[in-house]
Amino acid sequence: MVTPAEILAKLAKVFTVISLRYVLFAGVLYFIFYIWKKRSFIQQKIQAKFPTRNDLMREIGYSISSMLMFAVVASIMFVLRKNGYTKVYLDFNEHSIGYFIFSVVVFIVVHDAYFYWMHRFMHWKKIYKYVHKVHHLSTNPTPWAAFSFHPLEALIEIGILPIMLFTIPIHPFAILIWVLYQTGMNVLGHLGFELFPKGFTQNTITQFSNTSTHHNMHHRYVNCNYGLYFNYWDKWMGTNHAQYHETFDSIANRKSESTADPILLESQTIQT
Ligand SMILES: [Zn+2]
Ligand SMILES: [Zn+2]
Numbered sequence: 001m002v003t004p005a006e007i008l009a010k011l012a013k014v015f016t017v018i019s020l021r022y023v024l025f026a027g028v029l030y031f032i033f034y035i036w037k038k039r040s041f042i043q044q045k046i047q048a049k050f051p052t053r054n055d056l057m058r059e060i061g062y063s064i065s066s067m068l069m070f071a072v073v074a075s076i077m078f079v080l081r082k083n084g085y086t087k088v089y090l091d092f093n094e095h096s097i098g099y100f101i102f103s104v105v106v107f108i109v110v111h112d113a114y115f116y117w118m119h120r121f122m123h124w125k126k127i128y129k130y131v132h133k134v135h136h137l138s139t140n141p142t143p144w145a146a147f148s149f150h151p152l153e154a155l156i157e158i159g160i161l162p163i164m165l166f167t168i169p170i171h172p173f174a175i176l177i178w179v180l181y182q183t184g185m186n187v188l189g190h191l192g193f194e195l196f197p198k199g200f201t202q203n204t205i206t207q208f209s210n211t212s213t214h215h216n217m218h219h220r221y222v223n224c225n226y227g228l229y230f231n232y233w234d235k236w237m238g239t240n241h242a243q244y245h246e247t248f249d250s251i252a253n254r255k256s257e258s259t260a261d262p263i264l265l266e267s268q269t270i271q272t
Pocket of ligand 2: 135141145190215219
């Protein structure tokens with residue numbers, strides 16, 4: 001049996017670890033792109049404006065509340081695992097290395113589908129203003145916005161964890177790989193700067209990956225570009241912004257242009 005003291009200790013530990021992970025990912029990228037190398041990367045800024053102090057405080061505040069919701073769900077899963085209710089396996093030899101890799105891929109692909117449909121559901125106008133609107137208060141997101149959710153949305157977002165842990169045998173290390181990948185991609189989507197090269201969104205292989213511009217356009221225009229890791233759901237459902245590729249290429253092109261005036265760059269960005 002797991003005691004209440006053990007659960008509280010686990011909750012405190014998980015909250016600390018995932019908050020540090022958020023601060024590390026978002027903080028390092030924010031420091032590089034918005035402070036230290038701001039001038040070097042200015043041509044790759046997707047929207048010309050920079051966030052206000054209030055934007056940052058709101059994004060960080062809601063993200064900390066999301067970390068608490070994530071920690072509660074993760075701690076509940078810990079108790080359920082200890083009592084044998086999940087399919088988590090601790091002995092690495094219980095399944096092959098091939099299965100281990102397969103489980104990571106399945107986790108990511110299923111999460112991508114879960115995110116796309118849950119995201120479209122949260123854009124349904126009857127519930128949008130009660131749950132998802134908080135995330136869209138960031139119309140020009142920074143890395144700190146990656147987990148800036150209403151507490152209810154945080155619960156819906158972390159819903160993928162119990163779904164996976166109850167469904168397929170999965171090793172904690174596979175869960176860790178997924179956590180790092182999803183944090184990295186999520187922070188990249190909210191970076192506010194485009195790092196991928198021109199043609200990336202239409203290359204045979206790389207077209208399957210989403211980009212920072214893709215999610216930035218979601219925050220700017222709202223009813224388009226719902227996907228997380230990959231672009232195929234938006235492609236299949238016809239929800240990519242009509243000018244996604246042109247916008248991406250116009251930003252990726254700027255690297256070779258002589259101007260670094262963000263106001264001029266903004267006027268060059270394709271508008272709806
Ligand atoms: Zn949205
Ligand atoms: Zn977002």
